[in-house]
Amino acid sequence: MSDSLYREQILEHWRTPQNFGKLVHPTHEAFENNPLCGDEIGIHLNVNNHVVGDIRFYGVGCAISMAATSMLTEIILGKKIEELKKIKKEDVFNLLGVMPSPSRVKCALLGLSTFKKALQIFEQTE
Amino acid sequence: MRKLRNDFPILKRKIHGKSLVYLDNAATTQKPRQVIDAVSRYYAQTNANIHRGIHTLAEEATEAYEGARKKIADFIGAKDPAEIIFVRNATEGINLVARSFVAPRLLFERSRELLLTEMEHHSNLVPWHVLQSKVESPKSKVLLKFIPVKKNGTLDYSKLDTLITKKTALVSVTHASNVLGTINNIPRIVKAAHAKGVPVLVDAAQSAPHMPIDVQKLGCDFLVLSGHKMLGPTGIGVLWGRRELLEAMPPFLGGGDMIRSVRYDGFEPNDLPWKFEAGTPNIAGAIGLGAAVDYLQKISMQNIRAHEMVLTKYALKNMQKISGLTIYGPQDSKKQTGVISFNLHGIHAHDLASICDREGVAIRSGHHCAEPLVRKFGQNAMARVSFYLYNTKKEIDIFIDALKKAKEIFK
Numbered sequence A: 001m002s003d004s005l006y007r008e009q010i011l012e013h014w015r016t017p018q019n020f021g022k023l024v025h026p027t028h029e030a031f032e033n034n035p036l037c038g039d040e041i042g043i044h045l046n047v048n049n050h051v052v053g054d055i056r057f058y059g060v061g062c063a064i065s066m067a068a069t070s071m072l073t074e075i076i077l078g079k080k081i082e083e084l085k086k087i088k089k090e091d092v093f094n095l096l097g098v099m100p101s102p103s104r105v106k107c108a109l110l111g112l113s114t115f116k117k118a119l120q121i122f123e124q125t126e
Numbered sequence B: 001m002r003k004l005r006n007d008f009p010i011l012k013r014k015i016h017g018k019s020l021v022y023l024d025n026a027a028t029t030q031k032p033r034q035v036i037d038a039v040s041r042y043y044a045q046t047n048a049n050i051h052r053g054i055h056t057l058a059e060e061a062t063e064a065y066e067g068a069r070k071k072i073a074d075f076i077g078a079k080d081p082a083e084i085i086f087v088r089n090a091t092e093g094i095n096l097v098a099r100s101f102v103a104p105r106l107l108f109e110r111s112r113e114l115l116l117t118e119m120e121h122h123s124n125l126v127p128w129h130v131l132q133s134k135v136e137s138p139k140s141k142v143l144l145k146f147i148p149v150k151k152n153g154t155l156d157y158s159k160l161d162t163l164i165t166k167k168t169a170l171v172s173v174t175h176a177s178n179v180l181g182t183i184n185n186i187p188r189i190v191k192a193a194h195a196k197g198v199p200v201l202v203d204a205a206q207s208a209p210h211m212p213i214d215v216q217k218l219g220c221d222f223l224v225l226s227g228h229k230m231l232g233p234t235g236i237g238v239l240w241g242r243r244e245l246l247e248a249m250p251p252f253l254g255g256g257d258m259i260r261s262v263r264y265d266g267f268e269p270n271d272l273p274w275k276f277e278a279g280t281p282n283i284a285g286a287i288g289l290g291a292a293v294d295y296l297q298k299i300s301m302q303n304i305r306a307h308e309m310v311l312t313k314y315a316l317k318n319m320q321k322i323s324g325l326t327i328y329g330p331q332d333s334k335k336q337t338g339v340i341s342f343n344l345h346g347i348h349a350h351d352l353a354s355i356c357d358r359e360g361v362a363i364r365s366g367h368h369c370a371e372p373l374v375r376k377f378g379q380n381a382m383a384r385v386s387f388y389l390y391n392t393k394k395e396i397d398i399f400i401d402a403l404k405k406a407k408e409i410f411k
Helices: A008-015 A063-076 A089-096 A102-125 B033-046 B056-076 B090-106 B126-135 B157-163 B186-194 B243-248 B283-299 B301-320 B349-358 B371-376 B393-409
Strands: A028-034 A039-048 A051-060 B084-087 B113-117 B143-147 B168-174 B200-203 B222-226 B237-241 B259-263 B266-269 B325-328 B339-344 B364-366 B382-386
Touching (some): A008 A063, A028 A102, A039 A102, A051 A063, A063 A089, A063 A102, A063 B349, A102 B349, B033 B056, B033 B283, B056 B237, B056 B283, B084 B090, B090 B222, B143 B157, B157 B186, B186 B200, B237 B243, B301 B325, B301 B393, B339 B393, B349 B364, B349 B382
Parallel strands (some): B113 B143, B113 B168, B168 B200
Antiparallel strands (some): A028 A039, B084 B237, B222 B237
């Protein structure tokens, strides 16, 4: 396949997203949407002793936003909040293995901004 | 047609190594050499401020600017160039009517409603929301009403007579939908509105570039268009209004050029059309739009409409053959412009647009600045192709192949 944005790894996450769904009793949750394209992502977290013990994401969106969020949840799971606060947008591009074009950057980062919002809610409730 | 394509320098560009196939004309159109040259010639040879100064350049610049006004008056069938107000775009034209025509009317208890359609671009929806928030008090509400859009993408005209009441301050409708392509029956809407003494504004941003427009035949009271959607530069648009209505309206923006005389304690507004053109206007833009109108008229709007009907019919036929593809709109080249919005099952419009881009094909994806309409059709986003006079059947073939490739990638 010639199109680097749609690498097999990204398509794999789009076909079978990891940690997709909702938690029955999340300790923290956040929801974000991109009104420009209609993409919507929600994230549910179970945080115990400052560690993300469980994570789910749900919503609708393009392959890039879905795959990026799916990949992100894999690295979030089991990590400490202190560590997770350091996640940057560059880390998402590294996960995707490709730098999206300027118009697609927002798609790639929707999951991260939703997670950051959930982290903020965690901080506020601490 | 190949000869015409040579007038557009950008069509020779390569995108990701492929020839550019530009199918995003409802967003903005490409510019022919004639328009680019007119703008550049103005800056290189006649640049000066207009309506003041008695030196040669000022006179030439004024003549070119006012000449463009005459060309546009002729293009839309206006009786008098003084009825042509230069604005930034269709959006600004609608805002001008909202502030200077509708706002004063809303002060009267008997006109508290506005009638739009469900297929309006944000440009003919948000100005009314803004106006609503400005003039509303707990005691007096301004009501926005909408002519419904049917499943096939056409308006439900049967509701017209009940929707228009004696309280309606203005009916403001798009001539052609930027999402569905639907061409609305403006004379029918005007007849129903005028029967109750209600004026009508027509948003011609999506129609004036693609078909003959005659404000006398449409029968409307105001009409707006955007230059950049009809081969002209960005930042220049037109508001046309009936002279008697414009005369009675207070100025929109204040500043230089829109005044006859100024004192420390007040001002005397200028005559039409300058009353509504505050500050130094987009002179180069107006001259560029004049050149665009010359170009369109040389080809003739009838020929452009006929060419786009052929392309639309061809595209619809080939798109309908692709399984899992849903088209939103009339799907009839006689009832619509060359705008086709669609979705391919299981593939987000943004992904489709990215894959088409890799093939050199520029299509639009998202809600097309008509979010409520896209949602009404149960979608978060749609993909859209829109054609113009320089597009070809061969380009549609390349687009169809790109769709097939997207299906292959996302299978």
